[in-house]
């Protein structure tokens with residue numbers, strides 16, 4: 001790693017060159033790579049994560065908060081901090097979250113590298129304004145794409161400013177709620193129709209304007225997105241229109257299996273792994289078999305997989321009764337599509353899928369074209385899919401792109417659970433480790449890949465060395481990990497099952513299928529992706545690497561279907577869903593429950609990123625924190641992330657009694673609309 005001082009100098013030089021070269025960007029001809037390419041992640045996302053702030057700076061932050069609020073510094077504690085570099089302004093800002101242990105109040109303070117107090121949200125806004133002034137409202141990856149194609153037209157997504165959708169009526173739910181799923185569903189149908197009408201009237205004038213320039217367009221149904229193929233001059237013109245939020249590259253996407261890992265390397269015992277003889281090892285490894293024996297099979301739940309490449313054969317006897325949508329898929333059969341389908345719903349007697357009872361939809365795009373993938377995702381949702389699997393993606397250098405914003409919108413507005421493979425870009429595959437887009441999206445569940453070593457014992461489990469892990473600044477992705485190494489699933493030819501290889505592509509459908517099991521257990525959860533995500537994270541107790549609470553490669557841990565089912569049915573755990581707006585009380589108790597001394601407890605809070613937030617790519621529109629309070633009001637555990645749109649606590653109470661799970665509103669710029677909470681208690 002380069003030390004900060006040296007990097008800052010290097011950066012300053014590159015930055016000056018960048019500005020010189022990119023002034024009047026469209027008229028210039030790019031001879032080389034855009035010079036800012038290596039800084040892509042930091043330019044739009046409001047900063048690269050810097051080195052942690054020094055203890056001196058931490059002390060200064062404590063002193064300032066004490067001074068400004070008339071508090072005793074001895075009662076104050078830094079609970080989280082984050083340093084980020086803002087390249088357009090050539091500044092580094094350190095943010096601190098400070099808790100007053102006596103009152104339970106929390107305070108935020110931000111300092112620049114000269115130890116001056118600054119308004120960090122203002123700095124983030126300025127960064128975006130400066131970027132737009134320099135480069136237009138263009139996705140940095142779009143600028144790179146124009147460079148690579150010699151300024152030829154490329155596929156883009158014109159994303160419009162949007163008020164966040166109709167003020168939808170949210171029905172609060174928890175395990176004992178008398179609200180029926182019929183009420184929730186009719187609420188959703190109404191809200192979705194309202195949203196579609198609103199989006200169409202928002203899109204029509206701009207779509208007509210682009211058509212007027214001589215370009216054909218397509219529009220999305222529930223997202224403020226217009227698809228077109230445009231040259232740089234036209235993009236620059238469109239980006240200057242006030243109604244346009246951003247113009248994104250519409251990338252070409254690839255499947256996220258790792259074909260190089262298909263078979264053991266002969267003679268190299270260090271890398272040799274047995275091929276899973278049966279998919280049922282995965283079933284057992286995550287204990288889905290125990291859930292199946294409770295007759296929870298995903299019955300009555302609609303799932304979908306959106307695929308890059310081709311079809312699933314209609315004559316595979318273990319994959320009957322699928323809904324094959326063939327609009328944009330290749331005419332040939334695909335081992336990737338067929339393998340993913342089997343992981344979700346194979347009916348092979350000894351190679352059962354994780355949710356063999358679901359009604360399942362297959363469709364996608366032969367060539368991984370973004371507009372087609374988004375279009376087919378909407379078609380799947382319209383068909384009724386409630387859990388949607390995305391085992392494909394692309395590297396955007398950690399910049400949130402057109403697909404991230406689209407799927408964040410799908411979760412936010414259409415209340416679907418969306419699951420995405422983390423990518424296979426880690427060192428085992430010779431790459432840098434970036435989580436791929438749309439796995440950077442806040443609201444999807446991003447899944448890493450662990451190797452269960454073909455045993456149900458958990459002690460030998462390891463992360464797959466290809467599984468992507470590198471995060472956007474201040475965030476932690478993936479959320480969870482699932483088995484995805486040396487998988488045996490359904491195939492395209494007789495005998496119809498066999499080795500399909502490895503990759504996060506095969507870990508994601510495990511979690512998609514688990515979502516369907518959760519939704520069968522309680523059908524109200526079909527339209528509460530926040531609760532489904534909270535349940536999956538709270539129950540992911542197979543710690544594969546690093547800290548048990550949350551760590552770099554496995555997130556909250558390896559998934560566990562049995563614990564997830566227990567939490568869903570309210571056995572040694574439970575869940576709640578609530579409406580939530582920026583005007584909700586600063587301290588808001590979601591749930592009170594009895595906890596047991598000496599029994600490990602895990603609580604997860606999730607809320608959606610509002611995709612209409614002006615700083616969408618760099619920070620959540622609401623920064624909520626999670627606290628657990630005992631009967632006397634003392635905080636016994638807390639989680640205070642600055643950038644994640646989830647919080648997780650993992651602790652063991654020292655006394656039995658009633659505890660409160662409290663949401664602390666640290667900041668709220670735009671409503672998240674709702675939140676989900678789930679908790680698990682050791683037996």
Ligand SMILES: [Ca+2]
Pocket residue numbers: 285451452453454455456457458459460461
């Ligand atoms: Ca194992």
Ligand SMILES: [Ca+2]
Pocket residue numbers: 543544545546547548549550551552554555556557
């Ligand atoms: Ca871990």
Ligand SMILES: [Ca+2]
Pocket residue numbers: 469470471476477478551552553
């Ligand atoms: Ca990570």
Ligand SMILES: [Ca+2]
Pocket residue numbers: 623624625639640641642643644647666
């Ligand atoms: Ca937070």
